[in-house]
Amino acid sequence: MSVLEQVIHVVAETLNVSPSTITRESTAENTNGWDSLAHVNLMIAIEQTFDIALDVEDFAKLNSIQSITKFIEKMQPDQA
């Protein structure tokens, strides 16, 4: 699975929606249920799934599939 696919999977699982409703273009703004509360659980899920540690400053930036994917690819260059 590519990082993008994994991110889509994690976001869908956390927001409890079908993966088909989440795309590369999905953002907190255009996705139902991706509110500030769900965002906390999403941050937890991303840390656990990709075994990385996020700074509190990163939380607000990681508000779209693209930004999350890019961030993880940068943290894990071997998987890019």
Next chain:
Amino acid sequence: MKKNPNHHFATQTRRALKEQASNWSKNLSLPETHALTKRLSETEPPEKEFRLGVIHTYTSDLLDPWLHFHAVTQGINLKTYHAPYGLNLMESQKDSGLYAHAPDMILFMLTLDDIHPEFSNPDSGLHLHQEDDLFQDAVKRVLEILAMFRANTSARIVLTLLPPIMPPALGIYDAQSRHSENLWRTSLKKQLAGALNNAFESTLFFDMDQILADIGRFHFFDFRFWYASRFPFTPLAANEFARRLVNLMAISVYPRAKVIALDADNTLWGGIIGEDGINGIALGPEYPGNTYVAFQRRLLDLQKRGFILALCSKNNTEDVHEILDNHPHQILRRHHFAAERINWLPKVDNLVALSDELNLGLEAFIFVDDSSHECDIIRSRLPQIEVIQTPSKPIDIPMCLEQVARLEILSLTEEDALKTQLYAQEKQRKQFRQNASALGGDLNSYLASLKMKMRIEIDSRKNIARLAQLTQKTNQFNVTTRRYSEQQILDFTESNQWTVSSFTLSDIFGNSGIVGLALFHKLTDKAIDIDNFLMSCRVIGRSAESAFLYAMLDYFARMGITQITATYIPTQKNNLVADFFNRHGFTPENETGHYKRNLSASPLDRNLFPPIEIEIENTGA
């Protein structure tokens, strides 16, 4: 991507997941938790529904994935409602979202700051001489708030306080100081819990500090989420809090556990007594024997919680007795077990026999054994019994019952703590009776020789917890099996329309504690209905039920009541009382299960009163 150590749990059954929950649930990631919840809800839809309402002053909504996950593993379909953020008293009203949710439990997740403004005053510098006033004030405020909620609901109220996020103000020196924060926090918790206990029924102070102690402050708080979103918990803490909370739900939706039936070899000690002998088994101050000693101590703790211990072992009786009586490091002696089956019969038969002897249904049993073979047989042949297989490594033995939901308790009565002793008295009584009949005595002379005394209390508020417990736990000698909460029983004692009457029974062997309860509903000045009449199995066979009924009928007759009606509602378990009213001078009515007795047409015949001395105390009047 992170290696997933939990992969093999993806296909396990709910039962397997539940039994192993302690080992792995803390390692599950949030997406895995979601996925497992979804799968279990589909493959094994939970049968029990439980409705939780949460009043919170910090983010609680995010706990839902963990709450739902643990609920599903316990077979509970959990519906949660999180009130809008804040300690909002509007939620206590009948038009609130909380009220509309009709919760079985209301959880108050508060911080110390919420219960008294002085706790949030950074300048307050708590001093010992102020503590008393401040605490009293804080406790009073909490009680006032909870009373508003209690007025509109009989849901169980659970109050929990977030542990302190910062270590004590005085740091390492705290314990040494007269102003020790840890000490005053403990004292405040004690006062709060005590006040809750006295003020309302069905309340619980849930001490979240226990979780903090178990996993440590560094692993409990995630400061990023706390300061950014007011969500205090790490996934580890969220999981553990949810697991314990769901345990509280599980004990209220499932039949109460009453008996821990224990295997002996490789459960109470390491090794096999028949092969290794008294000097060869692992039991004593060195590893691995010390793990078994620790486990036995824990079993004694569980006995203090009110569970009775029974032995169920494939062995020669004398081999096991040799250890119980003579091994220097054995903690559980023969008198700690209310009953035993030590023989070579199948354990299925022995568990059924134990259930008969103790007069307790199989669903009240928790069976503990190291053998997967024995455990599997019991699981398939006696599915009512909860089976706990002890871990294969001795190091895991002492803690192996910590995660069993049904071994938690929500109240503790004096009777609970003495349970095994009471069963031991019963054993002696049976022996006495056998000896008496061997000598040719009849039942009445046996009863008279017990020199029984019955003490009846009417509308007493002293033992509400025990009375509610009796309605909830008694299955066999129970004419209507109507279950009541502590709050409902309390309401009955205070109502003019109801009479709550209970009894204790003592004899030459000891005192039984409160073992019988009857609820009478006044219909008119001349008529009452027996809403329920029940008795603990412990005192069956001593005519106490007749003495109790006649004493109460006599009591009502003196008050001018002539018409008594009663109902028998059959269940799978209460066949024992099917003819109870027939045998006591009641006549069946046309409608099945309904009985009546007219005390002026058929007055009480004192010759029928059993040989029991009766004393009545009306404390409610």
